Amino acid sequence: MSTTADLVAALKKELKAAGLTYADLAGRLGLAESSVKRMLARGDMPLSRVDAICRALRIDFADLARRVADAQPLLTELTQEQERAVVADRKLLLVAICVLSQWTLEQITGAYRISETDCIRALAQLDRIGIIELRPLNRYRLKLAKTFRWRPHGPVMAFFREHVVLDYFAGGFDGPGEGLLLVHGAVSRAIAPSFIERLQRVAQDFAQQHQADQKLPEKDREGYTLVLGVRSWEFEAFTRLRR
Structure with a gap:
């Protein structure tokens, strides 16, 4: 239309x-x-x-x-071109991640060494890309659905795998509110998709809690990153030992 x-x-x-x-x-x-x-x-x-x-x-x-x-219907996934534009500029990628968490311009410039001019320029670019609708006074409406995810083999996840994964998992996961679980098992192929649905609900709960806690003072909030995943996989060193 x-x-x-x-x-x-x-x-x-x-x-x-x-x-x-x-x-x-x-x-x-x-x-x-x-x-x-x-x-x-x-x-x-x-x-x-x-x-x-x-x-x-x-x-x-x-x-x-x-x-x-x-x-208008919200996006559940960006195109290759849209994702490529996001990762082409580190400041733009930073602002994109921030708007996914519904940060205001003031919050972004207050937390990171990025000027107001550069931040506004990034917001305008995200508007052109189609991630947000920029509104007066540098407010915006996020045009992504709650079920939005980066393309599994797209530019953003490629950047994540190359530059972020090792840094993220290098942590001890032993601080307050932190944890790392590694569970392996063989389950029915028919039941496996239900675990994905549960993980999606956990991700949505996390996102909704983030929104609800925006009213709290800055000192009462801490930035956390939730990474969820499940796949049919075996450690390569173990695979080499299979009969």
Whole structure:
């Protein structure tokens, strides 16, 4: 659906919510009812006409556009090109990771040595890439679904494997609120996917707790990184010993 068609669909909903008929709208616009019906049925009209209908319905065009944007389906995965753009610049990657945690511009520049100008530039680039919708006062709406994940073999995970994995697992996992579990076993192939679903729920719980705790003072919060994974795998040194 085109952007204009989305706006027209939203206008139809506003018209119905206001309890107005096509005849009522036609009267406010100074048009024939048949013209209004034809215009709305096509789902395509100049933005100037959309604006005129907004005034007739006494709604703000910006609010209507925002509702349309909020109703768009959220992304569960980026394209190769989008991910490649994210990892091409380390500052952009940093800001991207921060917006995934819903950090504000003030939080990002307060925690990292990145200027406000560079941060705003990164936010604008993330808007162009399609990860966020940048709004006034450098606020934004995340356009990623709760089930979003980086592409398993995409540029971001390749960067993670090359630069992050060893650094992450080099830790002792023995600090407050830390832990590392390594469990191996042979289970039914039919039951294995259910463990993935449980891990996804844990990840969602973690993300939701992060959102809920944003209201706490900075001193009462600590940054944690949760890594979950399960795969059919055997340590290569053990595989070499198999009969």
